[in-house]
Amino acid sequence: MKKLFLSILTLIIMVSLHAQDSSYVSKPGTKNRKNAKKERIQNLMKMEEEGDLIFNKHTIFGIKLATDGYGLYFEKGKFKAPRRTLLYQFELNEKKSNKEHKVTTSPDGFNYSSLVPYKLNNFYIFKAAIGEERLIGGKGNKNGVAVTALYSGGVSLGLLKPYYLNVQNQAGDTYHKTFPEYLSDTIPEEITGAAGFTVGWGHLSVKPGLNAKTAMRFDYGRLNQTISAIEVGLTGEYFFGKIPQVTLVPQKSFFFNAYVCLLFGSRK
Numbered sequence: 001m002k003k004l005f006l007s008i009l010t011l012i013i014m015v016s017l018h019a020q021d022s023s024y025v026s027k028p029g030t031k032n033r034k035n036a037k038k039e040r041i042q043n044l045m046k047m048e049e050e051g052d053l054i055f056n057k058h059t060i061f062g063i064k065l066a067t068d069g070y071g072l073y074f075e076k077g078k079f080k081a082p083r084r085t086l087l088y089q090f091e092l093n094e095k096k097s098n099k100e101h102k103v104t105t106s107p108d109g110f111n112y113s114s115l116v117p118y119k120l121n122n123f124y125i126f127k128a129a130i131g132e133e134r135l136i137g138g139k140g141n142k143n144g145v146a147v148t149a150l151y152s153g154g155v156s157l158g159l160l161k162p163y164y165l166n167v168q169n170q171a172g173d174t175y176h177k178t179f180p181e182y183l184s185d186t187i188p189e190e191i192t193g194a195a196g197f198t199v200g201w202g203h204l205s206v207k208p209g210l211n212a213k214t215a216m217r218f219d220y221g222r223l224n225q226t227i228s229a230i231e232v233g234l235t236g237e238y239f240f241g242k243i244p245q246v247t248l249v250p251q252k253s254f255f256f257n258a259y260v261c262l263l264f265g266s267r268k
Contacts, residue, residue, distance in 0.1 A: 055079050060227055060265035066235070067257045069095040071125075075265075083135040089152055091127040095255065097245040105193055113166075113193025118179050118247035121160040122200070125237070127211050129154025139224070146219040150233075151212075158207035158239050164195035179247055209239035209253075217263070227265035234258055 062073030071093030078086040102114045131152025139146045164176040167189045176195045177185070215233025235257050242251035 055224070055267035058085070058227060058265055058267040060229075060263050062231070062261045062263040064091070064093065064259055064261040066093070066095075066259035068098065068255065069093055069257075073261055073263070077133065085133040087129075087131040087133055087150065087152060089127070089129045089131060089154070091125070091129075093125045093127070095123045095125055095245075097249060099246045099249045105191060115165065115191065115194040116163070116246075119163040120179065120244045120247055121163055123243060123245055124159040124161065126157045126159070127154060127237075129211060129213070131213075133217070139219075148217045148219070149215075150217060151214045153210070153212040156209040156211045156237055156239065158209055158243065160205045160207060160243070162200045162203050164199045166192045166195050168192050207239045207241050207243060209237055211235065211237045225267050227263060227267065229263040231261040231263055232259070233261075 056079050058075075058077040058079075060073070060075040060077070062075070064071045064073050071091050074090045076088045078088075080086050097119075100116050100119060102116055104114050129152040131150055133148050133150040135146065135148050137147040138144070162178050164178055165182060166174055167177045167182060168174045168191075169187065169189050174192065176199055177189075182189065182191065213233055213235040215231050217229050217231045219227055219229040221228035237255045239253050239255075242253055243255075244251050
């Protein structure tokens with residue numbers, strides 16, 4: 001009985017020692033993985049402290065003012081590397097001819113309205129593009145400015161909405177006409193103003209095209225989690241067809257402009 005007890009005790013001790021040895025062998029691998037993860041996190045924190053923008057994605061909204069119009073801007077960004085971000089961009093703009101100018105009209109001397117003489121169409125553009133942003137200089141500190149360069153290219157959808165006038169005949173009836181219709185009409189009529197934004201949507205024409213841009217972005221936000229930035233850049237757009245904007249002004253398919261955009265957003 002005593003021998004049996006000693007045998008069982010010896011077996012338990014041997015199993016325990018083997019388990020400890022196995023545990024000892026497995027610990028370095030686990031420890032290495034933990035150290036690698038800890039080191040990676042520390043490196044990311046160090047890069048963020050040094051000014052690099054470390055995040056998974058960002059969302060940006062913007063207001064754009066260009067040399068030939070204005071618009072709204074939306075962007076989604078996906079972090080690819082400490083200094084490289086994949087961009088998905090969307091814009092809705094109105095493009096104006098540099099020959100446009102507003103005048104004021106007052107048929108009765110009391111009510112005033114404005115219009116653009118000889119304008120043919122309002123030109124709206126929806127753009128979708130994909131691009132890349134590269135970090136040139138980090139913030140360095142919380143009060144610094146992060147400087148990035150970006151470029152993108154994509155497709156454009158141009159929408160031409162006829163520009164209508166409010167026209168009044170001698171009987172006092174008011175109706176809508178385009179400038180070519182008004183100029184070709186021999187019946188005496190008087191222009192009382194522009195018809196307004198809501199008129200003409202039933203007569204849209206579509207012009208597809210391509211777009212490309214390059215820009216510099218200056219992020220002056222105090223925290224890396226928020227985006228407060230100014231973007232300045234150049235845009236080129238080509239449409240598959242001539243764009244009529246103003247009477248007697250040569251129509252063109254290619255447009256080039258400079259712009260500035262005020263941006264707000266967040267990083268996660």
